[in-house]
Amino acid sequence: MKPEKIDKILNKNMVWAIAILAVLLVLAALAVTMGRYKIGLIEFFAALLPNAFPDVKVPEAAGNVIFNIRLPRIGLAILAGAGLSVSGGAFQALFSNPLAAPDTLGVATGASFGAVLGILMGFPTIIVQALSLLFGVLAVLLVYTVGNVRGGSTIVMLILSGMVVSALFSALVSLVKYTADPQDVLPAITFWLMGSLSGTTSETLFMGAPFIISGMLIIYILRWRLNAMSLSEEEATALGVPVKRLRALIVLGSTMITASVVSMCGLIGWVGLLIPHISRMIFGNDNTLVIPASMGLGAIFMLAIDTVARCATAAELPVSILTAIIGAPFFIVLLRKTGGIQV
Amino acid sequence: MNFEVRSGSFNYSSKKEILKDISFSLEGPEIIAVLGSNGAGKTTLLKCMLGLLPFSKGGAYLDGENIDSIPQKVFRKKVGYVPQAKKASFSYSVKDMVVLGRSAELKEWERPGKKDWEKVDEALELLNIGYLRNRLCNQISGGEYQLVLIARALACEPSLLVLDEPESNLDFKNCSAVLSVISRLYEERGISAILNTHYPDHALSLSQKSLLIMPDGTAAFGSSQEILREELLQKAFDIPVLIRKIRLLKKEYTCVFPAPVA
Numbered sequence: 079m080k081p082e083k084i085d086k087i088l089n090k091n092m093v094w095a096i097a098i099l100a101v102l103l104v105l106a107a108l109a110v111t112m113g114r115y116k117i118g119l120i121e122f123f124a125a126l127l128p129n130a131f132p133d134v135k136v137p138e139a140a141g142n143v144i145f146n147i148r149l150p151r152i153g154l155a156i157l158a159g160a161g162l163s164v165s166g167g168a169f170q171a172l173f174s175n176p177l178a179a180p181d182t183l184g185v186a187t188g189a190s191f192g193a194v195l196g197i198l199m200g201f202p203t204i205i206v207q208a209l210s211l212l213f214g215v216l217a218v219l220l221v222y223t224v225g226n227v228r229g230g231s232t233i234v235m236l237i238l239s240g241m242v243v244s245a246l247f248s249a250l251v252s253l254v255k256y257t258a259d260p261q262d263v264l265p266a267i268t269f270w271l272m273g274s275l276s277g278t279t280s281e282t283l284f285m286g287a288p289f290i291i292s293g294m295l296i297i298y299i300l301r302w303r304l305n306a307m308s309l310s311e312e313e314a315t316a317l318g319v320p321v322k323r324l325r326a327l328i329v330l331g332s333t334m335i336t337a338s339v340v341s342m343c344g345l346i347g348w349v350g351l352l353i354p355h356i357s358r359m360i361f362g363n364d365n366t367l368v369i370p371a372s373m374g375l376g377a378i379f380m381l382a383i384d385t386v387a388r389c390a391t392a393a394e395l396p397v398s399i400l401t402a403i404i405g406a407p408f409f410i411v412l413l414r415k416t417g418g419i420q421v
Numbered sequence: 422m423n424f425e426v427r428s429g430s431f432n433y434s435s436k437k438e439i440l441k442d443i444s445f446s447l448e449g450p451e452i453i454a455v456l457g458s459n460g461a462g463k464t465t466l467l468k469c470m471l472g473l474l475p476f477s478k479g480g481a482y483l484d485g486e487n488i489d490s491i492p493q494k495v496f497r498k499k500v501g502y503v504p505q506a507k508k509a510s511f512s513y514s515v516k517d518m519v520v521l522g523r524s525a526e527l528k529e530w531e532r533p534g535k536k537d538w539e540k541v542d543e544a545l546e547l548l549n550i551g552y553l554r555n556r557l558c559n560q561i562s563g564g565e566y567q568l569v570l571i572a573r574a575l576a577c578e579p580s581l582l583v584l585d586e587p588e589s590n591l592d593f594k595n596c597s598a599v600l601s602v603i604s605r606l607y608e609e610r611g612i613s614a615i616l617n618t619h620y621p622d623h624a625l626s627l628s629q630k631s632l633l634i635m636p637d638g639t640a641a642f643g644s645s646q647e648i649l650r651e652e653l654l655q656k657a658f659d660i661p662v663l664i665r666k667i668r669l670l671k672k673e674y675t676c677v678f679p680a681p682v683a
């Protein structure tokens with residue numbers, strides 16, 4: 079390839095990266111100003127950088143809302159959106175199945191069972207989160223064991239075992255709900271399962287963020303390997319790819335993300351399936367591009383959805399409903415426009 | 422380079438041995454064809470040779486060392502595998518597919534750099550398919566895709582290529598393109614090849630030696646002329662086989678065909 083051609087591709091991707099980052103920042107700033115408590119854009123910047131705006135007086139309540147409520151929630155929306163998209167994209171490549179997503183393989187259901195069990199037992203948040211992570215990993219391992227026949231795992235077997243394990247864990251979730259005290263424990267459980275970011279504080283964010291960020295980092299670092307991992311296991315092994323080790327690492331990263339997101343904001347559907355495919359429609363199937371693109375687009379999508387969820391009506395709307403209602407038509411439009419995924 | 426299988430046997434969980442006490446060796450640059458009826462265990466043998474399946478008895482040796490004790494990365498760099506051209510669930514561009522051949526050269530966290538992309542271009546140029554570089558793998562023909570897979574194996578500059586029925590499912594033109602690439606790599610670069618094939622004529626024109634897997638799991642090994650004879654082929658394929666030489670334009674061709682049933 080000629081050097082100027084390389085430059086052109088580099089520039090195209092650079093432009094996209096800068097555009098995505100810019101949109102994300104603008105959206106985040108706007109999201110801070112939106113909501114029941116009115117905050118002006120100037121007020122927000124003044125609260126952020128008091129020295130740059132000496133003549134703007136920020137009320138204490140406004141500062142409180144910004145730093146203790148809105149910024150943590152925006153941070154979580156960005157992390158959850160980016161994380162779920164990366165996790166879904168990685169699973170799709172890993173299982174060479176375009177339909178794979180964090181929740182179709184049982185991680186999310188497993189993780190929600192862990193969380194729900196923790197809530198039932200009245201454990202503190204950190205233990206709930208740890209249990210969630212543990213059961214998320216357990217669910218994936220189970221899916222893998224069940225789906226692994228004759229030394230190979232076919233796509234159909236994995237989807238089937240994912241469905242079975244998901245069904246098993248959702249039955250267990252129902253069992254926990256059935257035995258839970260309807261006065262206080264059951265509402266808390268229902269809250270986890272509906273998918274909402276409303277409970278976010280900086281404490282919960284700081285507890286969950288390291289898992290999401292390190293999970294994303296693992297997958298981001300190994301993103302080129304996902305191309306080889308999407309081939310058959312034998313083919314990848316013959317290319318000199320340490321399949322078993324990489325698979326374990328990617329599943330670990332993906333599970334850390336999903337389990338952590340579920341433990342903080344419950345089940346959020348669609349994002350992990352939708353965003354990686356949107357990225358593929360724009361950038362092609364090369365995972366070195368799909369993964370970073372999914373990160374950026376997922377963050378934007380989730381932030382937009384959550385802002386609508388908390389501002390559209392007087393009461394909070396569950397996020398999972400919005401991801402489908404807004405996501406599905408958007409996906410269809412893009413599908414028609416780009417001619418679909420290059421399978 | 423020297424590659425050897427010493428009394429290799431293989432059986433799946435059932436008691437019947439699919440491969441029984443198979444031995445052959447490849448010394449220096451050489452092309453070996455592996456023949457046998459459907460289900461005789463050609464692909465199984467290939468996978469055992471590549472360490473993708475374990476021999477139940479015996480083993481494969483590269484330069485005298487058992488392949489199980491050779492570090493993965495070292496072995497994969499020396500032996501390139503070309504699978505049957507099956508389309509993947511996600512279709513990558515040709516260059517992204519070929520650069521995967523550099524996997525063994527890179528550390529787990531590394532991504533291909535300038536040197537790796539140069540090797541990709543070299544491999545594509547070597548097979549004269551540079552024009553495919555930016556095309557998508559699902560938008561090229563089956564023959565072109567098979568060449569892409571060979572280019573992928575060549576990207577780490579192996580001294581032995583192991584090919585699983587490289588010319589199956591291809592038309593005359595693509596078939597001869599793939600076969601001539603294999604023989605050109607051998608003649609010009611000294612790259613050895615072990616290939617599975619269903620066509621004794623291809624083996625006779627391409628390979629110096631042949632391994633003919635019999636229905637009972639044993640195999641006959643020797644020079645292609647010596648092994649691919651009517652009696653042995655009849656035994657292997659359970660059908661009368663005729664071999665005739667024809668002269669066309671001062672060149673001799675060998676034709677192998679099943680005898681017409683009277």
